[in-house]
Amino acid sequence: MALTYSEAGMVGTKAQIFELRATDGRNHALADFASSKAVVVIFMCNHCPYVIAVQERINALAREYQGKGVPVLAINSNDSVRYPDDSFEAMGKRAREQGFVFPYLHDEDQAVARAYGAVCTPEFYLLQPGAGAEFTIRYHGRMDDNWKEPEKVRTRDLAQAIDAVLAGKPVVQEQLPSMGCSIKWK
Secondary structure (H helix, E strand, C coil): CCEEECCCCCCCCECCCCEEEECCCCEEEHHHHCCCCCEEEEECCCCCHHHHHHHHHHHHHHHHHHCCCCCEEEEECCCCCCCHHHCHHHHHHHHHHHCCCCCEEECCCCHHHHHHCCCEECEEEEEEECCCCCEEEEEEECCCCCCCCHHHCCCCHHHHHHHHHHCCCCCCCCCCCCEEEECCCC
């Protein structure tokens, strides 16, 4: 496990449109969410201890905001040949076991992760829809201030960013990097 921090520089840029196969048996395209108030995109995987530590919080965040017009999309971009715990079949099993209320997408060729500049799992992005099917990245960073101990969380960075976008305000808090395992590139 190589500890990696997300890289700055994506905020304010146009988000890459994608369509990926999900464990729910459907393909999901970012453009399908153009009428949403915002969209959370998370790069995650099955085997990373940082993801495992926050997966329940990710699911809780998805439940908290789904009724407010903010869907969550999780993307696994890891090389599943070298890391079979991240295979599409294993993703489906994890989604069922954890009761994920969000689509868990497979970025098999890793093109989406590369387009977003994602380098670690978990890595969080908040996208705001614009004209047509364009999205702008408004937040890129960590979920909260304590990945390991949920009872010690004091600052919910991603939730604060979502609330700002929902209120029509700019995301003004410092966007601290996410940390986790490096994406396993092919």
